[in-house]
Amino acid sequence: MMTLPQFLEMTAASSTPELQSTAAQQGFVTALTDLGLIQVSGDDAASYLHNLLSNDIEHLSNTSARYAALCTPKGRMLASFFVWKTSTGIFLQLSTSIQAAVQKRLQMFVMRAKAKLTDVSTEYTTLGLGGAAATLSLQEWFPQLPGAVNDKVDTEAGSLIRVSDAYGHARYLWIIQSALLADYWPTLQKNLLASDAAIWRRADIHAGIARIIDKTQEQFVPQMVNFELIGGVNFKKGCYPGQEIVARSQYLGKLKRRMAIASVPSSAVMAGMEVFSEDDPDQPCGMIVNAEAESSDSSICLVELKVADQQADKVHLASADGARLRFLPLPYSMLDITQ
Structure with missing residues (x-):
């Protein structure tokens, strides 16, 4: 049987950027198959990640998400993450082009920490929704939508995160168990146009959100891609790889x-x-x-x-x-x- 991500890709295969521009305004849904998902679980998951990433993970609540970077000792970004927490662990969303290498690098630092890294990219599917019709469509499963950017709500249908607006409308990430996708699809397709993931990447560009991929690893200090301006760097937290360089870039002279x-x-x-x-x-x-x-x-x-x-x-x-x-x-x- 064809999976829903395969169906979404097939129906969007002939979509042109011009058609997707219309969908971005009216309402769209896309499976973000170019983004992978790492779940970090265990008693030390938060402290372990806090010591590695550019943002405060120890104080991340279950009702919000935030960006974070993994840097080299020289402060260059190896990965950009979107991070959120649920009752089952902390999730790191990143480009599939770098996921395997990044997960291997993260694993090197686990050592004695009670933290387990699991690739859950197939267990969960991330849907991206936007446009005028998205908000009404989501209320079928999320009666109370996340109000502010980076707010998150959880229901039996999964996790819903509001992200930066684009094209004058709210956008949402819906993280759902892949096994349940087919149950929700008939309702979604009534009001939303199935599109490929390019529509989401284009919206991220308009929102000024950088995504590190294989071709750009180790090219940028976070501030060079405005990462602190979207809340991806916390300058008050403790040390992490590259922290000294990142802090120096911020405070010594104009960028x-x-x-x-x-x-x-x-x-x-x-x-x-x-x-x-x-x-x-x-x-x-x-x-x-x-x-x-x-x-x-x-x-x-x-x-x-x-x-x-x-x-x-x-x-x-x-x-x-x-x-x-x-x-x-x-x-x-x-x-x-x-x-």
Whole structure:
């Protein structure tokens, strides 16, 4: 029998970015099969993760979620996580392209801690929902929806987390046991268009949320991709790998590199590609963090580069004479946030 994730992928296979743009406004549901899920359980799960990640995990409640990074000793991001807690453990959501390597690295630090890491990517499916019809559709299973961004509610239907809005509408992550998906699908499809995961990645870009994948590991200190601006770094917690570098970047002088949103007149934009400024054409001034096509000849992207270069209309993709980037406003303040 075909699983629901397979069905969602099949029905969305022919979706174009233009059709998905309509769905983003009216209402959509997508299976986020490009995101994996690690469950950390045991008496020491919270303290073990607290000592490894950039955010406060020990005080994470069952009613909220937050971003966190795993960094190298030099402060470079090996992974970006979305983290939440339930009665069964702490969940780390990350790109499937890096999950196996990251989980292996995390396992190295367990040692005597009472903590167990389990890949539960097949046991649970994460649905992404957004658009005008999403809120009403979810009330079938979640009478009380999470009100603020990063709030979480749990029912017998699973966990529901509100994430940053996009396209003028609320978005939600629904983490559900894969075995139960087929029971809920007939109701979901009445009001929501099944789409592939590109619609969610595109919305994350518009929301200014960076996702570390295999092509961008160890490229960025968290502040270079605005990670502290979305609550992914706690500057008051204790030590973790790379903490000294991350703190120094925050407090010693003005940050010279940041992430911006840009549109590019090309459908061939990919994470890891370099960008160049006309003012210094011989060396790259930044790198594409994430990118998705928005039409047959244009893309939206997150790009990390020198702050000074974001003020000029002189940045190009791949070379100084490549496609020109047009910078767009971020949905959050660029004022430094400390916790």
